[in-house]
Amino acid sequence: MTKALLFDFDGTLLDTNGLIIETFMHVLNERFPGQYQPQDCVRFLGPSLAETFKEIAPDEVDELIGKYRAWNLEHHDELVKEYEGVVETLEKLKEMGLRLAIVSTKRRNTIARGLEIIGATHLFEVIIGVDDVSHVKPDPEPILLALEKLGLNQSDVIMIGDNSHDIEGGKNAGVRTAGVAWAFKGKDFLQQFNPDYMLNHMSDLISIVKEA
Template sequence: MSMKALLFDFDGTLLNTNDLIIQTFMYVLEERFPGQYSPKDCMDFIGPSLIETFEQITPDEVEVMIEKYRQWNQENHDALVTEYDGVVDTLEKLKMQGIRLAIVSTKRRDTIAKGLELMGASHLFEFVVGLDDVKKVKPDPEPVLLAIEKLGVEKEEVMMIGDNYHDIEAGKNAGVKTAGVAWSIKGEEFLRTFNPDYILQHMSDLLTIVEES
Protein backbone atom coordinates (compact mmCIF):
# COMPACT_ATOMS: atom_id res chain seq x y z
CA MET A 1 0.00 0.00 0.00
CA SER A 2 1.48 3.38 -0.96
CA MET A 3 2.31 6.20 1.43
CA LYS A 4 -0.48 8.80 1.41
CA ALA A 5 0.09 10.85 4.57
CA LEU A 6 3.05 12.08 6.59
CA LEU A 7 2.73 13.18 10.22
CA PHE A 8 5.50 15.40 11.53
CA ASP A 9 6.65 16.33 14.98
CA PHE A 10 7.47 20.04 15.01
CA ASP A 11 10.28 21.02 17.42
CA GLY A 12 13.66 19.71 16.31
CA THR A 13 12.09 18.04 13.27
CA LEU A 14 10.70 20.81 11.06
CA LEU A 15 12.14 23.83 12.88
CA ASN A 16 15.32 24.01 14.94
CA THR A 17 13.94 25.20 18.25
CA ASN A 18 16.57 23.39 20.35
CA ASP A 19 18.47 26.53 21.33
CA LEU A 20 15.22 28.34 22.13
CA ILE A 21 13.98 25.48 24.34
CA ILE A 22 17.28 25.08 26.20
CA GLN A 23 17.64 28.82 26.79
CA THR A 24 14.02 29.08 27.98
CA PHE A 25 14.49 26.26 30.48
CA MET A 26 17.77 27.82 31.64
CA TYR A 27 16.01 31.16 32.21
CA VAL A 28 13.14 29.76 34.31
CA LEU A 29 15.24 27.21 36.20
CA GLU A 30 18.11 29.59 36.95
CA GLU A 31 15.62 31.98 38.52
CA ARG A 32 14.07 29.20 40.62
CA PHE A 33 17.16 27.02 41.29
CA PRO A 34 20.27 29.21 40.84
CA GLY A 35 23.28 27.26 39.58
CA GLN A 36 21.57 23.86 39.74
CA TYR A 37 20.91 23.20 36.04
CA SER A 38 23.17 23.25 32.98
CA PRO A 39 22.20 23.51 29.30
CA LYS A 40 23.12 19.81 29.01
CA ASP A 41 20.57 18.96 31.73
CA CYS A 42 17.94 20.90 29.80
CA MET A 43 18.45 18.68 26.74
CA ASP A 44 16.55 15.98 28.64
CA PHE A 45 13.48 18.23 28.67
CA ILE A 46 13.28 18.34 24.87
CA GLY A 47 10.43 16.07 23.82
CA PRO A 48 8.17 15.60 26.85
CA SER A 49 5.32 18.05 27.40
CA LEU A 50 5.92 21.00 29.74
CA ILE A 51 3.41 19.53 32.19
CA GLU A 52 5.41 16.27 32.42
CA THR A 53 8.69 18.13 32.87
CA PHE A 54 7.54 20.58 35.54
CA GLU A 55 5.58 17.90 37.41
CA GLN A 56 8.97 16.27 37.97
CA ILE A 57 10.94 19.44 38.78
CA THR A 58 8.46 21.68 40.62
CA PRO A 59 5.35 19.60 41.41
CA ASP A 60 3.88 22.40 43.56
CA GLU A 61 4.35 25.13 40.96
CA VAL A 62 3.57 23.48 37.63
CA GLU A 63 1.22 26.17 36.29
CA VAL A 64 3.40 29.08 37.43
CA MET A 65 6.53 27.58 35.83
CA ILE A 66 4.72 26.79 32.58
CA GLU A 67 3.42 30.37 32.39
CA LYS A 68 6.93 31.79 32.95
CA TYR A 69 8.34 29.38 30.37
CA ARG A 70 5.76 30.30 27.74
CA GLN A 71 6.16 34.02 28.25
CA TRP A 72 9.96 34.01 27.80
CA ASN A 73 9.73 31.48 24.98
CA GLN A 74 7.24 33.60 23.02
CA GLU A 75 9.25 36.80 23.53
CA ASN A 76 12.48 35.22 22.28
CA HIS A 77 11.04 32.78 19.73
CA ASP A 78 11.87 34.51 16.45
CA ALA A 79 15.41 35.45 17.50
CA LEU A 80 16.45 31.96 18.59
CA VAL A 81 14.92 29.53 16.06
CA THR A 82 16.65 28.51 12.82
CA GLU A 83 15.52 26.52 9.80
CA TYR A 84 16.81 23.11 8.77
CA ASP A 85 18.11 22.76 5.24
CA GLY A 86 15.57 21.67 2.65
CA VAL A 87 12.56 21.33 4.94
CA VAL A 88 10.13 23.74 3.29
CA ASP A 89 11.31 22.87 -0.22
CA THR A 90 10.72 19.15 0.40
CA LEU A 91 7.32 19.75 2.01
CA GLU A 92 6.25 21.77 -1.04
CA LYS A 93 7.31 18.96 -3.39
CA LEU A 94 5.46 16.35 -1.30
CA LYS A 95 2.33 18.50 -1.26
CA MET A 96 2.51 18.89 -5.06
CA GLN A 97 2.66 15.10 -5.36
CA GLY A 98 -0.60 14.84 -3.44
CA ILE A 99 0.93 13.60 -0.18
CA ARG A 100 -1.14 14.77 2.77
CA LEU A 101 0.75 16.53 5.54
CA ALA A 102 -0.12 17.15 9.20
CA ILE A 103 1.68 17.97 12.43
CA VAL A 104 1.48 15.94 15.64
CA SER A 105 3.22 17.75 18.49
CA THR A 106 3.31 18.07 22.28
CA LYS A 107 3.24 21.88 21.91
CA ARG A 108 0.18 24.08 21.91
CA ARG A 109 -1.28 24.93 18.52
CA ASP A 110 -0.69 28.69 18.87
CA THR A 111 3.07 28.20 19.40
CA ILE A 112 3.29 25.84 16.42
CA ALA A 113 1.39 28.37 14.29
CA LYS A 114 3.99 31.01 15.18
CA GLY A 115 6.81 28.73 14.01
CA LEU A 116 5.02 27.72 10.80
CA GLU A 117 4.36 31.35 9.94
CA LEU A 118 8.03 32.19 10.45
CA MET A 119 9.00 29.33 8.11
CA GLY A 120 6.39 30.32 5.53
CA ALA A 121 4.95 26.80 5.78
CA SER A 122 1.47 27.33 7.26
CA HIS A 123 -0.24 26.55 3.93
CA LEU A 124 1.41 23.13 3.60
CA PHE A 125 -0.33 21.35 6.47
CA GLU A 126 -3.96 20.28 6.61
CA PHE A 127 -4.10 20.57 10.39
CA VAL A 128 -2.12 20.44 13.62
CA VAL A 129 -2.75 18.01 16.47
CA GLY A 130 -1.30 19.78 19.50
CA LEU A 131 -1.28 19.54 23.27
CA ASP A 132 -4.73 21.15 23.42
CA ASP A 133 -6.34 18.42 21.27
CA VAL A 134 -5.61 15.29 23.30
CA LYS A 135 -5.80 13.83 26.79
CA LYS A 136 -2.56 11.86 26.39
CA VAL A 137 0.55 13.01 24.53
CA LYS A 138 3.19 11.01 22.65
CA PRO A 139 4.45 8.30 23.19
CA ASP A 140 0.77 7.43 23.76
CA PRO A 141 -0.79 6.67 20.35
CA GLU A 142 -3.77 9.02 20.92
CA PRO A 143 -2.40 12.05 18.96
CA VAL A 144 -1.34 9.88 15.99
CA LEU A 145 -4.66 8.01 15.95
CA LEU A 146 -6.53 11.33 16.06
CA ALA A 147 -4.53 12.56 13.04
CA ILE A 148 -5.29 9.35 11.11
CA GLU A 149 -8.98 9.74 11.93
CA LYS A 150 -8.97 13.37 10.70
CA LEU A 151 -7.20 12.34 7.48
CA GLY A 152 -9.51 9.39 6.87
CA VAL A 153 -6.68 7.15 5.66
CA GLU A 154 -5.51 3.62 6.47
CA LYS A 155 -2.73 3.13 9.02
CA GLU A 156 -0.63 1.36 6.37
CA GLU A 157 -0.60 4.60 4.35
CA VAL A 158 0.81 6.77 7.15
CA MET A 159 4.25 7.55 8.57
CA MET A 160 5.16 9.45 11.77
CA ILE A 161 8.40 11.45 11.57
CA GLY A 162 10.27 12.96 14.51
CA ASP A 163 13.51 13.73 16.31
CA ASN A 164 12.83 11.94 19.58
CA TYR A 165 11.86 8.51 20.86
CA HIS A 166 8.39 9.82 21.80
CA ASP A 167 7.65 10.21 18.09
CA ILE A 168 8.89 6.77 17.09
CA GLU A 169 7.14 5.04 20.00
CA ALA A 170 3.87 6.92 19.36
CA GLY A 171 4.01 5.84 15.71
CA LYS A 172 4.71 2.22 16.62
CA ASN A 173 1.99 2.25 19.29
CA ALA A 174 -0.47 3.55 16.69
CA GLY A 175 0.60 0.93 14.13
CA VAL A 176 2.10 3.25 11.49
CA LYS A 177 5.52 3.45 9.82
CA THR A 178 8.10 5.62 11.59
CA ALA A 179 11.13 7.73 10.68
CA GLY A 180 13.73 9.40 12.86
CA VAL A 181 15.69 12.46 11.71
CA ALA A 182 19.48 12.30 11.83
CA TRP A 183 19.64 16.02 12.73
CA SER A 184 18.04 15.28 16.11
CA ILE A 185 19.86 16.88 19.04
CA LYS A 186 19.66 13.44 20.69
CA GLY A 187 21.76 11.97 17.86
CA GLU A 188 21.15 9.42 15.16
CA GLU A 189 22.53 6.49 17.17
CA PHE A 190 20.13 7.22 20.03
CA LEU A 191 17.16 7.17 17.65
CA ARG A 192 18.32 3.93 16.02
CA THR A 193 17.94 2.14 19.35
CA PHE A 194 14.14 2.60 19.00
CA ASN A 195 14.14 0.86 15.60
CA PRO A 196 12.36 3.36 13.35
CA ASP A 197 11.57 2.07 9.85
CA TYR A 198 13.72 4.85 8.38
CA ILE A 199 16.37 7.37 9.39
CA LEU A 200 16.32 10.57 7.33
CA GLN A 201 19.78 12.03 6.70
CA HIS A 202 18.14 14.98 4.94
CA MET A 203 14.51 16.01 4.63
CA SER A 204 14.59 15.26 0.89
CA ASP A 205 15.03 11.53 1.70
CA LEU A 206 11.25 11.53 2.12
CA LEU A 207 10.79 12.07 -1.61
CA THR A 208 12.56 8.77 -2.30
CA ILE A 209 10.74 6.91 0.48
CA VAL A 210 7.34 8.06 -0.76
CA GLU A 211 8.24 7.18 -4.35
CA GLU A 212 9.32 3.67 -3.40
CA SER A 213 6.43 2.92 -1.04
Protein backbone atom coordinates in the same frame (compact mmCIF):
# COMPACT_ATOMS: atom_id res chain seq x y z
CA MET B 1 0.99 3.11 -0.40
CA THR B 2 1.95 6.17 1.61
CA LYS B 3 -0.80 8.77 1.50
CA ALA B 4 0.20 11.14 4.31
CA LEU B 5 3.17 12.17 6.42
CA LEU B 6 2.83 13.15 10.07
CA PHE B 7 5.58 15.40 11.39
CA ASP B 8 6.70 16.34 14.82
CA PHE B 9 7.51 20.06 14.89
CA ASP B 10 10.26 21.12 17.30
CA GLY B 11 13.60 19.63 16.30
CA THR B 12 12.12 18.07 13.16
CA LEU B 13 10.83 20.89 10.95
CA LEU B 14 11.93 23.90 12.99
CA ASP B 15 15.22 24.21 14.87
CA THR B 16 13.95 25.28 18.27
CA ASN B 17 16.56 23.46 20.34
CA GLY B 18 18.45 26.60 21.32
CA LEU B 19 15.23 28.39 22.22
CA ILE B 20 13.98 25.49 24.34
CA ILE B 21 17.22 25.09 26.26
CA GLU B 22 17.59 28.82 26.86
CA THR B 23 13.98 29.01 28.05
CA PHE B 24 14.46 26.15 30.49
CA MET B 25 17.68 27.74 31.77
CA HIS B 26 15.90 31.05 32.35
CA VAL B 27 13.04 29.44 34.27
CA LEU B 28 15.12 26.94 36.24
CA ASN B 29 17.91 29.36 37.18
CA GLU B 30 15.31 31.72 38.58
CA ARG B 31 13.67 28.96 40.62
CA PHE B 32 16.75 26.77 41.37
CA PRO B 33 19.79 29.08 41.11
CA GLY B 34 22.97 27.33 40.00
CA GLN B 35 21.44 23.85 39.98
CA TYR B 36 21.06 23.40 36.22
CA GLN B 37 23.42 23.64 33.26
CA PRO B 38 22.43 23.67 29.55
CA GLN B 39 23.41 20.02 29.11
CA ASP B 40 20.97 19.09 31.88
CA CYS B 41 18.12 20.45 29.78
CA VAL B 42 18.71 18.16 26.79
CA ARG B 43 16.52 15.48 28.38
CA PHE B 44 13.63 17.96 28.42
CA LEU B 45 13.56 18.01 24.60
CA GLY B 46 10.56 15.92 23.60
CA PRO B 47 8.34 15.50 26.68
CA SER B 48 5.49 17.93 27.29
CA LEU B 49 6.05 20.87 29.64
CA ALA B 50 3.60 19.33 32.09
CA GLU B 51 5.59 16.09 32.20
CA THR B 52 8.90 17.89 32.63
CA PHE B 53 7.84 20.30 35.36
CA LYS B 54 5.90 17.59 37.19
CA GLU B 55 9.20 15.74 37.51
CA ILE B 56 11.12 18.84 38.63
CA ALA B 57 8.62 20.59 40.91
CA PRO B 58 5.29 18.73 41.11
CA ASP B 59 3.62 21.44 43.22
CA GLU B 60 4.56 24.29 40.86
CA VAL B 61 3.72 22.88 37.43
CA ASP B 62 1.25 25.55 36.29
CA GLU B 63 3.39 28.42 37.57
CA LEU B 64 6.55 27.15 35.87
CA ILE B 65 4.71 26.44 32.61
CA GLY B 66 3.41 30.01 32.65
CA LYS B 67 6.90 31.43 33.12
CA TYR B 68 8.28 29.13 30.43
CA ARG B 69 5.68 30.13 27.87
CA ALA B 70 6.02 33.85 28.57
CA TRP B 71 9.81 33.88 28.06
CA ASN B 72 9.65 31.44 25.15
CA LEU B 73 7.07 33.55 23.31
CA GLU B 74 9.05 36.75 23.84
CA HIS B 75 12.23 35.27 22.36
CA HIS B 76 10.69 32.81 19.91
CA ASP B 77 11.21 34.60 16.60
CA GLU B 78 14.84 35.55 17.22
CA LEU B 79 16.00 32.09 18.29
CA VAL B 80 14.32 29.67 15.86
CA LYS B 81 15.31 28.76 12.31
CA GLU B 82 14.33 26.37 9.52
CA TYR B 83 16.36 23.23 8.99
CA GLU B 84 18.03 23.17 5.59
CA GLY B 85 15.78 21.89 2.82
CA VAL B 86 12.65 21.45 4.92
CA VAL B 87 10.19 23.76 3.18
CA GLU B 88 11.54 22.95 -0.29
CA THR B 89 11.01 19.24 0.35
CA LEU B 90 7.56 19.77 1.86
CA GLU B 91 6.55 21.67 -1.26
CA LYS B 92 7.69 18.77 -3.47
CA LEU B 93 5.89 16.22 -1.32
CA LYS B 94 2.70 18.26 -1.55
CA GLU B 95 3.06 18.43 -5.34
CA MET B 96 3.42 14.63 -5.36
CA GLY B 97 -0.01 14.37 -3.73
CA LEU B 98 1.10 13.60 -0.19
CA ARG B 99 -1.12 14.96 2.59
CA LEU B 100 0.84 16.61 5.40
CA ALA B 101 0.06 16.93 9.09
CA ILE B 102 1.79 17.99 12.30
CA VAL B 103 1.56 16.03 15.55
CA SER B 104 3.34 17.96 18.28
CA THR B 105 3.52 18.46 22.05
CA LYS B 106 3.43 22.23 21.48
CA ARG B 107 0.31 24.37 21.61
CA ARG B 108 -1.37 25.00 18.27
CA ASN B 109 -0.83 28.78 18.35
CA THR B 110 2.92 28.35 18.85
CA ILE B 111 3.07 25.81 16.03
CA ALA B 112 1.24 28.28 13.80
CA ARG B 113 3.75 30.99 14.64
CA GLY B 114 6.67 28.75 13.72
CA LEU B 115 5.03 27.73 10.45
CA GLU B 116 4.52 31.37 9.57
CA ILE B 117 8.20 32.13 10.20
CA ILE B 118 9.37 29.47 7.74
CA GLY B 119 6.56 30.13 5.25
CA ALA B 120 4.93 26.71 5.55
CA THR B 121 1.46 27.52 6.87
CA HIS B 122 -0.24 26.56 3.61
CA LEU B 123 1.29 23.09 3.46
CA PHE B 124 -0.40 21.35 6.39
CA GLU B 125 -3.91 19.99 6.28
CA VAL B 126 -4.11 18.90 9.93
CA ILE B 127 -2.33 20.21 13.04
CA ILE B 128 -2.55 18.37 16.35
CA GLY B 129 -1.15 20.19 19.37
CA VAL B 130 -1.01 19.51 23.08
CA ASP B 131 -4.26 21.42 23.52
CA ASP B 132 -6.12 18.93 21.29
CA VAL B 133 -5.49 15.77 23.33
CA SER B 134 -5.61 14.35 26.84
CA HIS B 135 -2.42 12.33 26.40
CA VAL B 136 0.69 13.27 24.41
CA LYS B 137 3.21 11.08 22.59
CA PRO B 138 4.29 8.34 23.19
CA ASP B 139 0.62 7.72 23.87
CA PRO B 140 -1.01 6.93 20.51
CA GLU B 141 -3.89 9.40 21.03
CA PRO B 142 -2.51 12.38 19.04
CA ILE B 143 -1.43 10.23 16.10
CA LEU B 144 -4.75 8.38 16.03
CA LEU B 145 -6.55 11.73 16.15
CA ALA B 146 -4.56 12.92 13.14
CA LEU B 147 -5.53 9.73 11.28
CA GLU B 148 -9.17 10.30 12.17
CA LYS B 149 -9.09 13.87 10.88
CA LEU B 150 -7.35 12.76 7.69
CA GLY B 151 -9.71 9.83 7.23
CA LEU B 152 -6.79 7.43 6.76
CA ASN B 153 -5.64 4.07 8.10
CA GLN B 154 -2.44 3.22 9.97
CA SER B 155 -0.90 1.66 6.86
CA ASP B 156 -1.33 4.94 4.94
CA VAL B 157 1.05 7.13 6.96
CA ILE B 158 4.55 7.60 8.34
CA MET B 159 5.25 9.43 11.62
CA ILE B 160 8.47 11.47 11.43
CA GLY B 161 10.28 12.93 14.41
CA ASP B 162 13.49 13.72 16.24
CA ASN B 163 12.82 12.08 19.58
CA SER B 164 11.98 8.75 21.19
CA HIS B 165 8.43 9.98 21.88
CA ASP B 166 7.79 10.28 18.15
CA ILE B 167 9.06 6.81 17.29
CA GLU B 168 7.41 5.10 20.25
CA GLY B 169 4.19 7.05 19.71
CA GLY B 170 4.13 5.94 16.09
CA LYS B 171 4.70 2.32 17.01
CA ASN B 172 2.02 2.50 19.70
CA ALA B 173 -0.40 3.85 17.09
CA GLY B 174 0.52 1.12 14.62
CA VAL B 175 2.08 3.36 11.95
CA ARG B 176 5.46 3.34 10.25
CA THR B 177 8.06 5.67 11.72
CA ALA B 178 11.07 7.70 10.60
CA GLY B 179 13.77 9.35 12.67
CA VAL B 180 15.79 12.38 11.59
CA ALA B 181 19.58 12.31 11.76
CA TRP B 182 19.69 16.02 12.63
CA ALA B 183 18.03 15.30 15.98
CA PHE B 184 19.73 17.14 18.83
CA LYS B 185 20.19 13.85 20.70
CA GLY B 186 21.76 12.30 17.61
CA LYS B 187 21.10 9.57 15.07
CA ASP B 188 22.49 6.80 17.28
CA PHE B 189 20.07 7.72 20.07
CA LEU B 190 17.09 7.43 17.72
CA GLN B 191 18.29 4.14 16.21
CA GLN B 192 17.76 2.51 19.62
CA PHE B 193 14.00 2.81 19.07
CA ASN B 194 14.13 1.03 15.70
CA PRO B 195 12.38 3.46 13.37
CA ASP B 196 11.43 2.03 9.99
CA TYR B 197 13.43 4.75 8.24
CA MET B 198 16.19 7.20 9.10
CA LEU B 199 16.40 10.51 7.25
CA ASN B 200 19.87 11.94 6.74
CA HIS B 201 18.27 14.87 4.91
CA MET B 202 14.67 15.95 4.61
CA SER B 203 14.73 15.17 0.88
CA ASP B 204 15.20 11.45 1.67
CA LEU B 205 11.42 11.39 2.20
CA ILE B 206 10.88 11.76 -1.55
CA SER B 207 12.53 8.45 -2.37
CA ILE B 208 11.00 6.76 0.69
CA VAL B 209 7.42 7.58 -0.30
CA LYS B 210 8.08 6.55 -3.90
CA GLU B 211 9.39 3.16 -2.76
CA ALA B 212 6.65 2.75 -0.14
